[in-house]
Amino acid sequence: MDIPQRISRIREIAYNIWFSWQPETHQLFSLMDRQLWEEINHNSVKFLLYLYPKRLDEAAHNSVFLELYDHLVEKYDRYLHKKTWYQRQAPSPGLLVAYFSAELGIHESLPVYGGGLGVLAGDHCKSCENLGIPLVGVSILYKNGYFTQKIDHEGRQKAAYPETNFNEIPISVCRNQDGTPLILPVPIKESIIYVQVWCQIIGRTHIYLLDTDIPLNNPDDRKITKQLYGGNRDIRIAQEIVLGIGGVRALRKLGITPSVWHINEGHAAFLILERIREKIKEGASLQSALHEVKARTLFTTHTAVPAGHDLFPKDFVLSNLGQMVVQFAISCEAFLALGWDHEHQSFSMTQLAMKNAVRTNGVSKLHGEVSRKILNNDEITWITNGVHLPTWIAPEMSSLFAQYLGWDWMEDYTNQHRWKKIKLIPDQLLWQTHQTLKKKMISYVRYNLYQRLKRNLAPPSVILESLNKLNPETFTIGFARRFATYKRADLLLKDPDRLARLLNNPKQPVNIIFAGKAHPADHPGQEIIKRIWHLSQEKQFQGRIILAENYDIHLARYLLQGVDLWLNTPRRPMEACGTSGQKAALNGVINCSVPDGWWPEAFNGKNGFTIGGDQDFPNECIQDQEDERSLFHLLEQEIIPCYYNQKDHVPEQWICHMKENLISIPHYFNSERMVQDYYKKLYLPAFRGYN
Ligand SMILES: *Cc1c(COP(=O)(O)O)cnc(C)c1O
Numbered sequence: 001m002d003i004p005q006r007i008s009r010i011r012e013i014a015y016n017i018w019f020s021w022q023p024e025t026h027q028l029f030s031l032m033d034r035q036l037w038e039e040i041n042h043n044s045v046k047f048l049l050y051l052y053p054k055r056l057d058e059a060a061h062n063s064v065f066l067e068l069y070d071h072l073v074e075k076y077d078r079y080l081h082k083k084t085w086y087q088r089q090a091p092s093p094g095l096l097v098a099y100f101s102a103e104l105g106i107h108e109s110l111p112v113y114g115g116g117l118g119v120l121a122g123d124h125c126k127s128c129e130n131l132g133i134p135l136v137g138v139s140i141l142y143k144n145g146y147f148t149q150k151i152d153h154e155g156r157q158k159a160a161y162p163e164t165n166f167n168e169i170p171i172s173v174c175r176n177q178d179g180t181p182l183i184l185p186v187p188i189k190e191s192i193i194y195v196q197v198w199c200q201i202i203g204r205t206h207i208y209l210l211d212t213d214i215p216l217n218n219p220d221d222r223k224i225t226k227q228l229y230g231g232n233r234d235i236r237i238a239q240e241i242v243l244g245i246g247g248v249r250a251l252r253k254l255g256i257t258p259s260v261w262h263i264n265e266g267h268a269a270f271l272i273l274e275r276i277r278e279k280i281k282e283g284a285s286l287q288s289a290l291h292e293v294k295a296r297t298l299f300t301t302h303t304a305v306p307a308g309h310d311l312f313p314k315d316f317v318l319s320n321l322g323q324m325v326v327q328f329a330i331s332c333e334a335f336l337a338l339g340w341d342h343e344h345q346s347f348s349m350t351q352l353a354m355k356n357a358v359r360t361n362g363v364s365k366l367h368g369e370v371s372r373k374i375l376n377n378d379e380i381t382w383i384t385n386g387v388h389l390p391t392w393i394a395p396e397m398s399s400l401f402a403q404y405l406g407w408d409w410m411e412d413y414t415n416q417h418r419w420k421k422i423k424l425i426p427d428q429l430l431w432q433t434h435q436t437l438k439k440k441m442i443s444y445v446r447y448n449l450y451q452r453l454k455r456n457l458a459p460p461s462v463i464l465e466s467l468n469k470l471n472p473e474t475f476t477i478g479f480a481r482r483f484a485t486y487k488r489a490d491l492l493l494k495d496p497d498r499l500a501r502l503l504n505n506p507k508q509p510v511n512i513i514f515a516g517k518a519h520p521a522d523h524p525g526q527e528i529i530k531r532i533w534h535l536s537q538e539k540q541f542q543g544r545i546i547l548a549e550n551y552d553i554h555l556a557r558y559l560l561q562g563v564d565l566w567l568n569t570p571r572r573p574m575e576a577c578g579t580s581g582q583k584a585a586l587n588g589v590i591n592c593s594v595p596d597g598w599w600p601e602a603f604n605g606k607n608g609f610t611i612g613g614d615q616d617f618p619n620e621c622i623q624d625q626e627d628e629r630s631l632f633h634l635l636e637q638e639i640i641p642c643y644y645n646q647k648d649h650v651p652e653q654w655i656c657h658m659k660e661n662l663i664s665i666p667h668y669f670n671s672e673r674m675v676q677d678y679y680k681k682l683y684l685p686a687f688r689g690y691n
Pocket residue numbers: 114115116117119480481482551552553556577578579580581583
């Protein structure tokens with residue numbers, strides 16, 4: 001990368017994920033080459049590598065560019081040197097949280113996340129960074145990431161695993177002092193594999209990413225870090241060994257000494273074993289090693305679905321972790337007891353984490369209750385998830401808020417009081433801003449749809465019909481998330497006639513946009529995609545039911561910022577928290593949700609819509625029927641009429657809901673509040689308890 005001296009710091013900014021939530025970086029890169037910037041998925045490093053050098057020279061002499069550049073660099077320096085929230089809290093010397101997560105959704109250029117869990121982990125790291133809470137992240141660098149999705153001409157999901165070139169994304173190899181790459185040995189079965197470490201920088205925070213794809217390993221071992229949730233059980237446990245054991249070793253080798261260890265979902269629980277091993281090696285008894293490790297370990301469980309908990313058979317664990325058992329110098333039974341799940345007669349990563357963590361938490365109030373029950377542990381507490389506001393808010397909304405909440409509102413968005421000023425925004429203006437975002441979303445979805453229809457050789461009449469019905473005057477519902485069956489994307493589709501009447505009412509037409517991936521092994525999930533696809537082909541649903549492909553952070557942003565209503569229909573109480581609705585809310589998009597996950601904590605009667613009540617049902621079938629009935633009723637009787645009750649194309653009542661939503665939701669359901677809770681309720685007590 002040959003960058004003119006005058007704008008040389010653009011390289012540093014490109015390598016710092018901080019860039020991703022600055023609207024100015026997007027402007028700056030777009031000024032140089034808008035098309036390239038979009039084509040390469042906002043990957044700052046690849047952009048600089050692929051840009052014509054001439055463009056950089058031109059930029060270095062363009063006054064508009066330079067003004068923006070200087071402003072960005074100044075903002076960057078100010079950010080890096082400002083006094084943080086943590087520094088104002090009477091900091092605790094020595095506090096350093098190691099945050100381990102098997103997936104991490106930080107930016108669209110690095111597809112190492114499957115869904116909400118990964119994106120949440122990314123938002124957690126970003127908010128700790130913003131507040132200055134000392135944290136290092138540890139995760140895996142999957143060569144082929146999570147899959148990209150295409151839908152074929154019969155509605156089948158086609159998964160592809162494109163390779164990521166690690167030299168073309170904002171990460172760099174960690175090196176020893178002599179300049180050689182930092183590599184560490186990790187024991188698996190009877191052998192040793194080698195792990196290379198990469199570093200990603202978010203502001204001042206470092207994330208370490210582990211990679212086995214190096215020539216020192218044999219071809220099979222190189223594939224351990226190939227795919228997220230891709231392989232069989234052997235690969236799964238190998239990945240978890242790389243993450244848990246390799247992760248601790250990487251930090252040691254880097255000279256980093258965490259004082260609190262945060263296990264984000266069971267996949268990372270082997271970090272416990274490695275730390276016990278270290279203490280035994282230093283001469284501690286097993287008992288005291290267990291005690292010391294536990295005191296500084298925290299565990300967050302994220303699922304209420306049994307399949308979400310990793311279980312391994314006894315012999316399988318012993319053969320993979322044999323070298324550990326020897327070093328612990330304990331019996332196989334005693335070793336297995338560290339994570340034994342009596343109910344399933346298996347070794348459980350969740351049990352390993354829970355039994356050896358001083359605190360375990362769920363991710364919403366309701367999920368705390370559910371976890372106490374399913375994990376049979378009264379001590380489980382909860383911290384409700386939130387989202388990283390700067391990542392998820394549309395710049396257009398953010399500028400509007402700046403005018404009415406104060407120019408520095410982004411420094412202070414957990415302040416409930418400030419959000420009351422939302423009332424001052426003229427209805428007309430809020431609506432215009434929303435409509436602008438809706439138009440942007442529509443043109444992006446049209447493009448997505450057009451690509452697919454063209455590829456699948458759809459007749460031109462179908463293409464036209466489908467694209468034309470997408471329009472900003474039509475009430476538009478969004479449903480996008482993983483197509484796991486418990487999320488019930490098909491709840492509205494069980495009675496197609498009733499749905500057709502609802503969507504095609506000439507005075508009050510409705511569009512629904514669906515998007516999401518189903519795990520390649522989840523066949524029922526893929527059947528739901530097919531069902532949506534089939535309906536979307538029927539004449540009565542063409543252009544009314546829209547299936548966008550390859551849901552990722554990028555598409556999510558458009559949908560969450562641009563639809564009118566965000567629909568969430570999990571089978572209660574299976575949704576641990578859900579975060580996409582929180583992202584929608586901070587853009588003024590109204591939620592319509594089952595009272596599951598975070599929603600019961602947020603709903604106040606005016607800031608959105610709740611489907612059904614919180615009663616228990618005798619079985620899933622009745623539950624689905626009841627929820628379907630409630631949802632139709634709500635849409636037909638309340639939601640759609642409210643939206644279409646407009647004066648001069650402005651829906652006043654609807655805007656009241658939007659404002660109520662903005663006043664009551666984003667100030668709390670953001671990850672800055674969330675990590676403050678982690679800091680006060682979990683990190684600090686774990687740190688102090690031990691001292
Ligand atoms: C936020 C987000 C999710 C989580 O969605 P839920 O509503 O929690 O199911 C999944 N995928 C992407 C890309 C996201 O941004």
